[in-house]
Amino acid sequence: MIKVTIDDIEIEVEEGTTILNAARMIGGDVVPPAMCYYSALPGTGGKCRTCLVEVAAGSTKDPRPMPKLMVSCSTQVMDGMIVKNKTSERVIENRAGVVEFLLANHPLDCPVCDQAGECDLQNLGFENGKEATRYEEERRTFEPIDIGDHIKLNMNRCILCYRCVHVANQLTDQRVHGALHRGDHTEISTYIEKAIDNDFSGNMIDVCPVGALTDRTARFKSRVWFLNPMNATCECTKCSGKAVVWMFGKEVYKVTTRQDKYGEVEQVDGKPQWLCDECRFDKKDVSKWTIEGARHIDRHSVISQGHYEKPNPLDNKPKNIK
Amino acid sequence: MGRKLLLEHVDVPGIETYDVYRNHGGYKSVEKALKTMSPQEVVEEVQKSALKGRGGAGFPTGMKWSFLAKPEGVPRYLVCNADESEPGTFKDRYLMEKLPHLMVEGMITSSYALGANTSYIYIRGEYMFVLEILEKAIAEAYAKGWLGKNILGSGYDLDLYVAPGGGAYICGEETALLESLEGKRGNPRMKPPFPAIKGLYGCPTVVNNVESLCTVVPIINIGADEYLKIGTEKSSGTKLISACGNLVRPGVYEIEMGITVEEFIYGDEWCRGIANGKKIKALIPGGSSVPILPAHLITKTAAGETRYMSYESLSDGGFASGSMLGSGGFIVFDEDQCIVRNTWNFARFYSHESCGQCSPCREGTAWMEKVLHRLETGKGNMRDIDLLADINKKIEGNTICPLGDAAAWPVAAAIRHFREEFEWHVTHPEEAVKRNYGLLKTPEITL
Amino acid sequence: MISTLETQAKRPPFSAEKMEEVQGIIKQFPEGRHKSALLRILHIAEEEFGGWLSPETMDYVAGILNIKPIEVYEVATFYTMFNLEPTGKFVFEVCRTGPCMLVGSDDIIEYIKTKLGISKVGETSADGMFTLKTAECLGACGYGPMLQCGKQYHEHLTPEKVDALMDEYRAKYTSTNSQN
Numbered sequence: 001m002i003k004v005t006i007d008d009i010e011i012e013v014e015e016g017t018t019i020l021n022a023a024r025m026i027g028g029d030v031v032p033p034a035m036c037y038y039s040a041l042p043g044t045g046g047k048c049r050t051c052l053v054e055v056a057a058g059s060t061k062d063p064r065p066m067p068k069l070m071v072s073c074s075t076q077v078m079d080g081m082i083v084k085n086k087t088s089e090r091v092i093e094n095r096a097g098v099v100e101f102l103l104a105n106h107p108l109d110c111p112v113c114d115q116a117g118e119c120d121l122q123n124l125g126f127e128n129g130k131e132a133t134r135y136e137e138e139r140r141t142f143e144p145i146d147i148g149d150h151i152k153l154n155m156n157r158c159i160l161c162y163r164c165v166h167v168a169n170q171l172t173d174q175r176v177h178g179a180l181h182r183g184d185h186t187e188i189s190t191y192i193e194k195a196i197d198n199d200f201s202g203n204m205i206d207v208c209p210v211g212a213l214t215d216r217t218a219r220f221k222s223r224v225w226f227l228n229p230m231n232a233t234c235e236c237t238k239c240s241g242k243a244v245v246w247m248f249g250k251e252v253y254k255v256t257t258r259q260d261k262y263g264e265v266e267q268v269d270g271k272p273q274w275l276c277d278e279c280r281f282d283k284k285d286v287s288k289w290t291i292e293g294a295r296h297i298d299r300h301s302v303i304s305q306g307h308y309e310k311p312n313p314l315d316n317k318p319k320n321i322k
Numbered sequence: 323m324g325r326k327l328l329l330e331h332v333d334v335p336g337i338e339t340y341d342v343y344r345n346h347g348g349y350k351s352v353e354k355a356l357k358t359m360s361p362q363e364v365v366e367e368v369q370k371s372a373l374k375g376r377g378g379a380g381f382p383t384g385m386k387w388s389f390l391a392k393p394e395g396v397p398r399y400l401v402c403n404a405d406e407s408e409p410g411t412f413k414d415r416y417l418m419e420k421l422p423h424l425m426v427e428g429m430i431t432s433s434y435a436l437g438a439n440t441s442y443i444y445i446r447g448e449y450m451f452v453l454e455i456l457e458k459a460i461a462e463a464y465a466k467g468w469l470g471k472n473i474l475g476s477g478y479d480l481d482l483y484v485a486p487g488g489g490a491y492i493c494g495e496e497t498a499l500l501e502s503l504e505g506k507r508g509n510p511r512m513k514p515p516f517p518a519i520k521g522l523y524g525c526p527t528v529v530n531n532v533e534s535l536c537t538v539v540p541i542i543n544i545g546a547d548e549y550l551k552i553g554t555e556k557s558s559g560t561k562l563i564s565a566c567g568n569l570v571r572p573g574v575y576e577i578e579m580g581i582t583v584e585e586f587i588y589g590d591e592w593c594r595g596i597a598n599g600k601k602i603k604a605l606i607p608g609g610s611s612v613p614i615l616p617a618h619l620i621t622k623t624a625a626g627e628t629r630y631m632s633y634e635s636l637s638d639g640g641f642a643s644g645s646m647l648g649s650g651g652f653i654v655f656d657e658d659q660c661i662v663r664n665t666w667n668f669a670r671f672y673s674h675e676s677c678g679q680c681s682p683c684r685e686g687t688a689w690m691e692k693v694l695h696r697l698e699t700g701k702g703n704m705r706d707i708d709l710l711a712d713i714n715k716k717i718e719g720n721t722i723c724p725l726g727d728a729a730a731w732p733v734a735a736a737i738r739h740f741r742e743e744f745e746w747h748v749t750h751p752e753e754a755v756k757r758n759y760g761l762l763k764t765p766e767i768t769l
Numbered sequence: 770m771i772s773t774l775e776t777q778a779k780r781p782p783f784s785a786e787k788m789e790e791v792q793g794i795i796k797q798f799p800e801g802r803h804k805s806a807l808l809r810i811l812h813i814a815e816e817e818f819g820g821w822l823s824p825e826t827m828d829y830v831a832g833i834l835n836i837k838p839i840e841v842y843e844v845a846t847f848y849t850m851f852n853l854e855p856t857g858k859f860v861f862e863v864c865r866t867g868p869c870m871l872v873g874s875d876d877i878i879e880y881i882k883t884k885l886g887i888s889k890v891g892e893t894s895a896d897g898m899f900t901l902k903t904a905e906c907l908g909a910c911g912y913g914p915m916l917q918c919g920k921q922y923h924e925h926l927t928p929e930k931v932d933a934l935m936d937e938y939r940a941k942y943t944s945t946n947s948q949n
Contacts, residue, residue: 049720192824
């Protein structure tokens with residue numbers, strides 16, 4: 001075990017742990033935001049630069065500070081390393097810069113975006129951004145497209161985290177979409193019109209930190225904060241069958257994976273509990289699910305403001321709630 | 323005349339063919355290395371020579387070689403970075419086009435030193451005509467026994483191939499180059515791990531610039547001690563400078579490190595002064611990404627000392643009043659050139675060449691391009707100038723690879739030295755559109 | 770006009786002779802690393818199949834290398850040399866980066882536009898012969914203004930030289946086509 005100090009809090013972690021994961025072990029404000037890193041998808045990280053931190057001392061052996069800000073998701077801690085996140089002016093200033101970059105070409109169409117309320121970019125902007133943009137140029141635009149019957153791709157909102165590409169690579173056997181072109185013209189696309197239709201492709205929607213990939217079967221049905229998220233299970237041969245069903249009255253509006261407070265799919269014994277497309281898109285009848293109870297959604301979400309977790313949340317309680 | 327180590331025989335007719343090259347001392351470094359030296363001795367000789375990487379960053383070649391991991395049973399690779407695309411730089415093309423066998427010889431001697439049995443020259447796709455010249459030379463070298471199995475009976479085997487890129491400046495960054503060589507998009511990798519540990523196909527790899535590898539040939543031939551006598555204390559040997567812009571005689575020159583900048587620009591042996599009898603306005607001495615120098619800081623440093631063509635003298639004064647030798651892409655601006663237009667041009671270049679992986683570079687370079695375009699076309703305002711400086715700060719150091727810095731530096735330097743000219747574009751929008759330059763007067767240059 | 774050129778274009782597969790060349794390139798890389806040959810094969814495919822990479826051509830190349838078509842699209846769209854749409858018979862790519870601009874590349878671009886009767890870069894002359902494109906630094910900074918056409922560099926350009934070049938390429942096209 002090695003010692004690392006993050007924002008004056010010391011913690012012992014195993015060798016090979018990244019700064020970000022060490023910070024997550026501490027929790028709270030010490031945790032840098034991460035828009036592209038996703039622990040269940042090896043190979044992600046390093047791209048969005050929101051998790052930049054200052055390394056004030058490299059290690060006990062070599063206590064020199066690192067001259068550049070480091071990406072905490074991909075930098076491993078060393079024994080005696082001192083890291084500054086919220087306590088560093090430089091970090092706060094540069095992270096605000098990254099937020100500005102990520103929002104520069106973002107359409108800010110939150111009022112009509114299905115992701116609003118559970119959007120990592122909204123939260124990032126709220127917590128780390130500045131109140132106004134200095135970007136006066138024309139924004140780049142793409143036409144939203146349907147990639148198959150289930151998924152809508154709105155490239156305007158994409159921040160190019162590449163998580164969905166990793167999902168397709170790691171969870172499915174035939175990746176048909178990827179990153180095309182380059183620079184600020186880079187887009188996630190299939191190039192020629194193709195449906196993304198695969199047993200696990202729906203997980204792309206869950207890993208997408210913004211509203212670039214949304215569930216067509218739930219599109220425009222309700223704002224997320226009017227829904228009641230319930231832990232539910234079903235018998236499934238393809239996937240874990242462990243899901244969150246988002247209910248409005250007795251109706252299931254959408255089905256997602258169970259996510260932790262960092263928006264990442266829950267893992268059981270190191271195995272991410274991905275959902276298959278059948279459970280996600282086709283089981284919209286509450287009788288197909290066993291409801292376990294209300295799903296706790298973390299502090300920073302407007303969803304938790306719905307007070308659905310309070311006693312007797314549903315007057316019209318579905319029959320099979322135990 | 324300065325001493326020539328690389329271009330000594332460049333004007334000999336037929337030097338691109340094996341026989342002529344061999345008759346002029348070609349492949350002697352291979353003979354010397356394979357017959358009389360151990361690989362480690364070759365590495366040590368290059369280390370001793372203090373050769374700095376000629377691609378731009380100036381990292382000591384020998385030190386890079388010494389970092390190469392050598393795990394049992396894992397192949398090691400030497401990859402030549404012939405993706406020359408830094409604006410102002412065209413020396414590697416010249417070397418490979420004119421002296422393909424020198425490139426091949428450098429690859430053999432260096433591969434032997436590193437224990438690589440397969441080596442690649444990754445060349446930018448636009449240089450397809452040079453690729454064909456190199457492949458012809460490689461075929462000749464195979465036929466004469468300098469490549470293949472058991473070279474010169476030494477037991478050392480080497481296969482050498484050339485692989486083209488497809489049009490992407492970013493592939494000059496060594497990890498992007500390796501991605502491209504693996505048939506992928508040229509997205510730079512996160513470091514660590516460095517290529518010396520995990521490079522091509524996950525194996526230990528050294529990536530070196532064309533000129534660096536060619537320079538290994540004379541270093542082995544004359545020995546590091548002799549090589550160290552050439553140049554200055556901190557900049558050993560000779561360097562190819564590709565001179566361009568508004569010069570009487572642009573071209574590729576081999577200089578001994580340490581000649582004066584003034585001599586290089588105005589000397590008869592070199593560029594012969596500014597074209598069309600005009601005055602010099604600015605200089606970018608080491609490729610488009612290094613800071614621009616205004617007229618009064620070209621031949622003299624801020625302290626009034628003579629400026630020399632060497633790593634240390636060109637960087638004298640840091641970014642405040644100095645620049646860098648970089649890749650040796652020497653770009654000269656005459657008095658009629660517009661710094662704003664040129665800065666916009668380079669910003670457009672970097673935005674066009676950004677791979678788009680990380681947000682500060684992807685968004686920041688494109689943003690700077692748009693702001694500079696507005697300024698250049700008379701649609702800017704004063705706060706844009708400070709905005710540019712701030713975007714710069716938000717990019718610099720925050721990106722995966724050095725392209726972000728390379729895009730930020732020239733903008734920062736142009737504003738630092740030519741702020742009035744940016745302001746002139748704001749205060750004279752109509753003239754800014756009509757005319758290709760900003761300042762009406764040029765600072766006097768004293769010779 | 771472009772559509773006629775398109776129909777003239779050869780389509781996959783490679784001739785036996787080209788296939789042999791392609792297989793030779795694949796062998797330059799270690800077992801299992803055949804994807805390394807992708808860029809060079811795309812260059813060859815573009816030259817063979819009408820000067821551009823159609824989805825059909827890219828899928829064909831994916832088949833040769835046994836990789837997913839999206840892997841080819843990702844690469845082909847990343848690198849600027851590959852044409853993703855049909856072009857004229859000859860593509861003039863004029864370098865427009867700093868050092869070339871200093872010595873007049875903007876004027877050459879304007880001149881070619883006028884000469885071809887096109888309104889913007891990227892368009893093809895009405896006879897389908899020439900497409901004008903611009904390129905970022907092609908490594909000929911000391912010899913500008915310059916343009917690349919196919920594998921050929923043409924340097925120290927002047928309007929007169931551009932005229933001569935166009936005549937030369939037209940003649941080349943006429944002679945190769947009358948031979949066939």
